[in-house]
Amino acid sequence: MRHKISLSIILIVFWLLNSGHYNYLILALGAASIAIVVLIAHRMDVVDHESQTIHLSLEYPRFGLWLIKEIVVANLTVVKHIWLGNKTITPTVKVIKASQTTDVGKVIYANSITLTPGTVTLGLVNDEIMVHALIQENIVALESGDMDSRVSRLEQSW
Amino acid sequence: MEGVLSLLSAFFLLIGSFLCLSGGVGILRFPDFYTRMHAAGVTDTLAATMILIGLMLQNPEMLVIIKLILILLMTLFISPAASHALGQAAALNNLPPLVNVQIKDLEKGSASGDKTSKS
Numbered sequence: 225m226r227h228k229i230s231l232s233i234i235l236i237v238f239w240l241l242n243s244g245h246y247n248y249l250i251l252a253l254g255a256a257s258i259a260i261v262v263l264i265a266h267r268m269d270v271v272d273h274e275s276q277t278i279h280l281s282l283e284y285p286r287f288g289l290w291l292i293k294e295i296v297v298a299n300l301t302v303v304k305h306i307w308l309g310n311k312t313i314t315p316t317v318k319v320i321k322a323s324q325t326t327d328v329g330k331v332i333y334a335n336s337i338t339l340t341p342g343t344v345t346l347g348l349v350n351d352e353i354m355v356h357a358l359i360q361e362n363i364v365a366l367e368s369g370d371m372d373s374r375v376s377r378l379e380q381s382w
Numbered sequence: 383m384e385g386v387l388s389l390l391s392a393f394f395l396l397i398g399s400f401l402c403l404s405g406g407v408g409i410l411r412f413p414d415f416y417t418r419m420h421a422a423g424v425t426d427t428l429a430a431t432m433i434l435i436g437l438m439l440q441n442p443e444m445l446v447i448i449k450l451i452l453i454l455l456m457t458l459f460i461s462p463a464a465s466h467a468l469g470q471a472a473a474l475n476n477l478p479p480l481v482n483v484q485i486k487d488l489e490k491g492s493a494s495g496d497k498t499s500k501s
Contacts, residue, residue, distance in 0.1 A: 241445065241448050241449070241452070242449065242452075244445045295427050295428060296428060299401065299424050299427060299428035302408070302420055302421065302423070302424050303401065303404045303408075303424060306404050306405075306407055306408035306411060306412075306421060306424075307404065307407075309411070310411065310412065310413055313412070313417060315414075315416065315417050315479060315480055315481060316481065317416075317479050317481075334462075334466070335459075335462040335463070335466075336462075338423075338462035338465050338466050338469075339423075339427060339458065339461070339462045340423075340427075341420055341421075341423035341424050341426075341427060341428075342420050342423070343420075344416065344419050344420065344423070344465055344466070344469045345462075345466050345469065346416075346466075346469045346470055346472075346473040347470055347473055354473070356416045356419075356469065356479055358417055358420040
């Protein structure tokens with residue numbers, strides 16, 4: 225029940241932010257659609273079992289800022305290699321270990337790898353991530369475990 | 383104030399456009415499927431961010447900015463999932479990634495290069 229109320233509140237806030245129109249007809253339509261969504265979620269029985277609680281902690285903004293920095297640096301590297309041409313790239317495929325214990329932690333790690341250009345996650349089996357990298361240094365940087373330990377630290381704050 | 387904002391906006395939009403262009407050039411230029419995905423990643427992440435920041439500065443109203451931030455967050459959550467699905471589909475269908483040596487070979491016989499990468 226608690227999750228249903230919080231789901232309704234989140235949907236209401238989301239709807240209000242997206243709408244920007246506040247006459248009665250539009251508000252009624254918004255309320256009706258939110259009610260239908262909560263009803264469908266209730267009928268599907270997903271709210272109280274599969275919900276992922278949002279844990280607020282300072283680790284999130286810290287990891288986010290670090291990830292943005294990494295994305296910018298990686299983007300500049302890839303753009304440099306695009307203009308320098310094919311002779312300068314050294315594509316590599318390698319399996320690396322993920323030290324996270326929960327599924328969400330592993331998904332965050334794999335998605336962070338994909339989000340930084342130059343490295344793409346091709347597969348995730350148990351704790352092994354197959355990574356394709358545009359240049360070999362990217363794999364070396366991943367193997368040094370900096371990103372891995374940062375995601376693990378994020379995971380431990382839950 | 384207005385002038386500064388539109389100047390900043392133009393700056394971000396220009397950088398975003400350049401990154402989009404680079405991504406496109408990369409997609410055409412790189413030798414095989416996997417390396418092309420990296421080029422598409424540039425368009426997905428920094429280019430989209432820069433263009434959205436430029437758009438936010440065009441019209442700094444609360445609702446508009448919040449919507450653009452939501453779009454940005456959605457892109458950043460969805461695009462890695464899409465890239466991963468693509469990459470995994472290719473890997474599961476045994477599309478072999480080009481490695482170093484093969485690229486050097488491609489450079490030597492650059493006329494047949496495109497055909498080899500497609501086969």
